[in-house]
Amino acid sequence: MYYQMGLSGDRLNSSDQPKTVVIDTDGEVIFYPNFFNIQESDRLFSALHSSVKWRQDTIYFYGKTIPLPRLTSWYGDEGKSYTYSHIQQHPEPWTPTLTSIKLxxxxxxxxxxxxxxxxxxRDGKDxxxxxxxxxxxxxxxxxxxSISLGGTRRFSLRHKTxxxxxxDIDLPKGSLLLMKGETQHFWKHQIAKTAKSVEPRINLTFRVIKPF
Incomplete structure (x- = not known):
């Protein structure tokens, strides 16, 4: 089955934030399309785009080293490092802008x-x-x-079995996608490349790093 959801999905009221329950089986995913208003979103995008310490990482793909198709950065509490795809991230200290979004x-x-x-x-190739x-x-x-700022991109979820x-969900500027429960056990997600003309997008995924 192929299911596509735009901004016209059924919305439920909770704490004055309109929301859509995207997944409620084998996990829970909730979409808040207007978490930040347009003016706040534009201000935050500009602040982060110019101030974040962006880095270009590389990955190994079929025996070759290639640039990661996006720029990344990792901020957090001291000592909260993170490793994915053999890329190790050590945290930069919180900035006032990131702290306000986090709260x-x-x-x-x-x-x-x-x-x-x-x-x-940066564009549809990322x-x-x-x-x-x-x-x-x-x-x-x-x-x-997961908070989106800047251009709208399509976010896809697919059950592992x-x-x-x-x-498919179009994530506009100022939106929040909250993933919880067993979502990461049963679902995968992606942002696919697109040939369409799209504006630059910044995505922030707030997490809790735990000892293991």
Whole structure:
């Protein structure tokens, strides 16, 4: 089954934030399309785009070293390092802008985050392939708050054992996607490349790094 959801999905009211329950089986994914308003989103995008210490990492692909198709950065509490795809990230200290975003994400998520991975998608050629955020540092059933700023990109979810079932969501500026429960055990997600003209996008995924 192929399921596509735009911004016209059914919305449920919770703490004055409109939301859509995207997944409620084998995990829980909740979409808040207007977490930040347009003016706040534009201000935050500009601040982060110019101030974040972006880095160009590389990955091994079929025996070759190639640039990661996006820029990244890792901020967090001291000592909260993170490794994915053989890339080790050591945290930069929190900035006032990131702290303000974190506090708002914590209020709706009801959890205290200690780190955030930022991705800068410069154009439609930048992407992230199918994966789950299931690294040992994240612990069991991690809660991840994913905030989008800048251009709209399509986010896809696919069940690990029912690969004919796919959910596509257009994530506009100012939106929040909250992934919790067993989502990372049963689902993969991606941002695919696109030939369409898209504006640069910054994605922040707030996480909790745990000892393991």
């Amino acid at each position: 708002k994400a914590e209020k709706i998520s009801e959890i205290t985050f200690n780190s955030v991975l930022l991705n800068l998608y 992407s992230v392939s199918w994966h789950s955020d299931d690294e040992p540092e994240l612990g069991k059933n991690p809660i991840i708050a 029912s690969k004919d079932s796919q959910i």
